[in-house]
Amino acid sequence: MLYLKKYFTEGLIQFTILLSLIGVRVDVDTYLNSQLPPLREIILGPSSAYTQTQFHNLRNTLDGYGIHPKSVDLDHFFAIRRLLNQVHSLDHLRVPSTELNAWLVHRDPETVVSAASQSSPSIALDNGGSLEDVNSPEPSAMRGAGSTSESTYSLSGEDSLGAVAPEANQEQGNGDSVDELSKEDIDLIDILWRQDIDLGAGREVFNYSSRQKDGEGDKQNEVNEEAGVREEDWRNGINLQEGQGITLVDGETGESIPEELSRLGTQTSMSLQECLRLLEATFPFGEESEFQATDAAPQLRGPEENAPSTSQGLSLPAPLPQSDAPLDLEQQWQDIMAIMELQEMDVNNTAENTNLNNPNNTHTNTNESGTMASFGVSQSSLINQDVSLHQASLPSCSQDLPSLFNSDLDPSVGQRPTLPRLSSSNSTNVNSTFGVTNLTGLFLPPLNSTNNLTSSPVLPDPFVSLLEESMIDEISLLDLAMEEGFSQAQASQLEDELDSDSGLSLDSGHSPASPSNSETSCSSAASSSSTSATFSEEGAVGYSTDSEVATAETEEGAVGGYQPEYSKLCRMSYQDPSHFHNLPQLDSINHNHTYNLPAASSYPEQPQLLGSCSKKYRDKHLQQTKVHPPREFIDKQSSRDERRARAMKIPFSNEKIVNLPVEEFNELLSKHHLSEAQLSLIRDIRRRGKNKMAAQNCRKRKLDTIIKLEQGVQDLRRDKSRLLKEKMECLRCIRQMKQKVQTLYQEVFSQLRDEEGRPYPASEYCLQYSADGSVLITPRSMTLEQSRKPDKKPKDKKK
DNA sequence: CACTTCTGTCATGTC
DNA sequence: AAGACATGACAGAAG
Numbered sequence: 001m002l003y004l005k006k007y008f009t010e011g012l013i014q015f016t017i018l019l020s021l022i023g024v025r026v027d028v029d030t031y032l033n034s035q036l037p038p039l040r041e042i043i044l045g046p047s048s049a050y051t052q053t054q055f056h057n058l059r060n061t062l063d064g065y066g067i068h069p070k071s072v073d074l075d076h077f078f079a080i081r082r083l084l085n086q087v088h089s090l091d092h093l094r095v096p097s098t099e100l101n102a103w104l105v106h107r108d109p110e111t112v113v114s115a116a117s118q119s120s121p122s123i124a125l126d127n128g129g130s131l132e133d134v135n136s137p138e139p140s141a142m143r144g145a146g147s148t149s150e151s152t153y154s155l156s157g158e159d160s161l162g163a164v165a166p167e168a169n170q171e172q173g174n175g176d177s178v179d180e181l182s183k184e185d186i187d188l189i190d191i192l193w194r195q196d197i198d199l200g201a202g203r204e205v206f207n208y209s210s211r212q213k214d215g216e217g218d219k220q221n222e223v224n225e226e227a228g229v230r231e232e233d234w235r236n237g238i239n240l241q242e243g244q245g246i247t248l249v250d251g252e253t254g255e256s257i258p259e260e261l262s263r264l265g266t267q268t269s270m271s272l273q274e275c276l277r278l279l280e281a282t283f284p285f286g287e288e289s290e291f292q293a294t295d296a297a298p299q300l301r302g303p304e305e306n307a308p309s310t311s312q313g314l315s316l317p318a319p320l321p322q323s324d325a326p327l328d329l330e331q332q333w334q335d336i337m338a339i340m341e342l343q344e345m346d347v348n349n350t351a352e353n354t355n356l357n358n359p360n361n362t363h364t365n366t367n368e369s370g371t372m373a374s375f376g377v378s379q380s381s382l383i384n385q386d387v388s389l390h391q392a393s394l395p396s397c398s399q400d401l402p403s404l405f406n407s408d409l410d411p412s413v414g415q416r417p418t419l420p421r422l423s424s425s426n427s428t429n430v431n432s433t434f435g436v437t438n439l440t441g442l443f444l445p446p447l448n449s450t451n452n453l454t455s456s457p458v459l460p461d462p463f464v465s466l467l468e469e470s471m472i473d474e475i476s477l478l479d480l481a482m483e484e485g486f487s488q489a490q491a492s493q494l495e496d497e498l499d500s501d502s503g504l505s506l507d508s509g510h511s512p513a514s515p516s517n518s519e520t521s522c523s524s525a526a527s528s529s530s531t532s533a534t535f536s537e538e539g540a541v542g543y544s545t546d547s548e549v550a551t552a553e554t555e556e557g558a559v560g561g562y563q564p565e566y567s568k569l570c571r572m573s574y575q576d577p578s579h580f581h582n583l584p585q586l587d588s589i590n591h592n593h594t595y596n597l598p599a600a601s602s603y604p605e606q607p608q609l610l611g612s613c614s615k616k617y618r619d620k621h622l623q624q625t626k627v628h629p630p631r632e633f634i635d636k637q638s639s640r641d642e643r644r645a646r647a648m649k650i651p652f653s654n655e656k657i658v659n660l661p662v663e664e665f666n667e668l669l670s671k672h673h674l675s676e677a678q679l680s681l682i683r684d685i686r687r688r689g690k691n692k693m694a695a696q697n698c699r700k701r702k703l704d705t706i707i708k709l710e711q712g713v714q715d716l717r718r719d720k721s722r723l724l725k726e727k728m729e730c731l732r733c734i735r736q737m738k739q740k741v742q743t744l745y746q747e748v749f750s751q752l753r754d755e756e757g758r759p760y761p762a763s764e765y766c767l768q769y770s771a772d773g774s775v776l777i778t779p780r781s782m783t784l785e786q787s788r789k790p791d792k793k794p795k796d797k798k799k
Numbered sequence: 800c801a802c803t804t805c806t807g808t809c810a811t812g813t814c
Numbered sequence: 815a816a817g818a819c820a821t822g823a824c825a826g827a828a829g
Contacts, residue, residue: 639807662817692807694819699806702821 641685648678650685657682658689752777 642654650657651672660668665686669679749767752760766783768776778786 688808690818691809691820695807695821697819698821 641681641688644681645685648681650674650678650682654685654689657685658693748775749777 639654645654645657651674652668656668657665669682674682745767749762749765750759752765754760760777764780765777766780768778768783768786770776
């Protein structure tokens with residue numbers, strides 16, 4: 001429980017940070033100030049009640065199936081962490097600006113090539129920035145909005161993207177406009193596409209956006225500036241300065257890069273974009289989604305579409321090529337969705353019912369998405385639809401969103417009965433959560449504008465319901481997964497700062513010795529799906545770089561070490577190491593859940609830990625952040641072996657000593673000229689460290705075994721109870737049968753008559769059943785004799 | 800202060 | 815044979 005608590009708290013903090021990242025850019029805060037206190041509260045900091053709730057939810061979600069804390073299903077963690085890893089990378093800029101450019105253009109080519117069937121249009125390839133149109137809201141809106149943050153979420157900026165020309169979209173929006181593309185355009189598309197391919201982006205990546213374009217093509221004409229402004233607000237980050245149409249040439253691809261884009265690479269604002277990309281990733285890129293997109297397109301065209309059009313902005317970021325394939329992201333989302341599916345089933349049903357009742361729902365899509373589209377909210381609907389397509393389970397939230405925003409957009413829609421449901425729905429979709437966050441800006445009117453949402457009494461605070469119920473539950477999962485993922489980004493930074501020569505590598509990867517089966521499976525899964533390139537050749541298990549130690553090493557020369565005290569500070573956090581190590585994200589994060597638990601190394605960049613851990617750990621964290629406590633403190637925090645290693649001036653970290661494969665370990669020893677005492681100590685450290693892990697694994701297994709046995713005992717008891725019940729039932733049946741037989745016997749016997757027509761006295765005669773089924777009436781005396789001499793057959797009357 | 804629990808460690812055995 | 819791992823037992827720390 002404790003460790004779950006810790007994770008919960010940490011996750012909560014991480015989520016808060018994430019939200020704040022998004023929120024800052026989206027400017028959700030501004031809206032929240034007056035309208036959505038709960039969300040604000042969550043963003044600014046979770047209340048204890050929230051935490052508590054989340055904790056329980058988390059617990060239920062992860063361990064609810066009765067597995068003890070130490071045997072939590074790693075698959076859940078894995079899936080969540082994979083997803084969260086992407087989210088965490090938001091504050092870590094990894095996407096080259098060039099990738100962004102590539103993205104824009106690609107969609108069109110694809111459309112041109114394949115899409116005759118698709119309604120979506122294509123590409124306006126004049127660089128004139130038509131991409132905006134695709135993402136409709138962005139262009140105009142972006143400029144208008146004054147930007148608040150330093151963020152440079154420039155995707156939206158038409159200048160920056162310079163992508164598809166609006167006109168093109170309009171043309172295409174109506175339908176297949178491939179013909180309208182000039183050869184020049186097509187050539188341009190191909191060129192850009194090739195560049196994208198060079199960047200690792202495939203055309204399929206852009207499918208969604210192209211679809212979006214289709215829907216938006218029509219919309220764009222109708223998109224008014226207001227919508228644009230909203231979108232701007234929503235994108236918020238986007239402080240595009242208008243004049244910045246300046247384009248830079250990407251050295252790598254030779255592509256023209258708008259200045260804003262180029263700046264993206266170095267700005268944290270990318271996080272928002274990343275986030276959006278994640279959202280997009282949730283949308284199906286496959287053909288399956290296309291029908292939805294086309295389907296939804298008409299809906300988008302309504303006058304109310306101002307807001308919806310903005311939503312399309314969401315799609316823009318998604319196509320950005322990444323180190324991770326978009327499909328992976330999608331898969332990740334799906335994983336999370338799958339996890340949440342069960343929880344949402346109930347909500348889903350409700351939502352569907354609501355839709356059925358909804359008069360506005362004119363679209364007859366069989367899937368939920370169809371219902372979503374009916375709300376008339378274009379983008380949000382689309383998004384939800386896509387999500388629902390892939391994840392059949394995303395219902396409630398998606399519906400909620402549209403309905404939510406409809407009130408603002410379309411009064412008639414806003415009054416739908418579904419709205420009240422928002423508050424009660426438990427929808428906990430991550431997607432929806434993000435969608436809400438992102439969409440907030442879209443649909444919520446600017447601060448200065450009148451806000452229908454708030455004014456409308458009918459609307460319960462959407463965010464309250466969504467966040468409190470949905471988000472909290474889901475996010476608890478996220479938090480859990482996030483806690484370590486978050487540090488990953490920072491870890492890389494730290495990695496840069498710290499000299500890796502110390503022997504502390506942030507890359508510690510999978511341990512060759514993954515103890516439990518679950519761990520093994522997890523690790524394999526992780527390796528297969530893991531996007532992190534940090535898989536360590538060293539094969540370090542859970543031992544991760546101790547940043548603190550690393551710092552110390554840089555100063556002292558390297559003796560790293562694990563710090564068992566950390567475990568005492570946050571004991572439960574790593575109680576079940578199998579839960580966490582081998583997780584792909586963790587590879588780079590290097591959490592040491594098992595052995596050394598170098599406080600700093602394990603959670604180098606996880607501020608959230610500070611909250612859940614003791615003051616000691618907080619101090620340690622400060623130490624990480626370049627505030628180095630006195631050496632005594634470090635010593636105090638260090639384990640015996642660490643102190644010994646320091647005392648012996650062992651030139652490398654205990655982590656390496658313990659985790660390196662034999663070959664590398666020996667190589668390491670050979671590299672340094674060590675005394676016999678040092679070698680002895682190193683071998684002892686290695687032995688003890690491995691044994692420590694082994695002991696932990698052993699205990700875990702033991703615990704698992706006990707639990708399984710308990711389960712077995714329960715099952716056996718159940719079986720025994722069932723069998724006893726069946727036995728009783730059988731006895732009862734037998735009794736009844738005997739009763740019947742007796743009755744029948746009496747009846748038959750009473751009807752028997754001798755030659756003279758007199759009844760046989762029951763005291764002298766009785767009926768006997770022979771083996772062949774015949775019934776004989778026999779004198780009792782004979783019966784007695786027969787009982788003595790069973791061989792003798794009775795031979796009286798046959799009936 | 801006794802007890803329990805957790806964790807690290809050692810010794811030993813197995814693979 | 816060496817190394818890794820598993821496990822029982824013990825001791826110490828902490829609650």
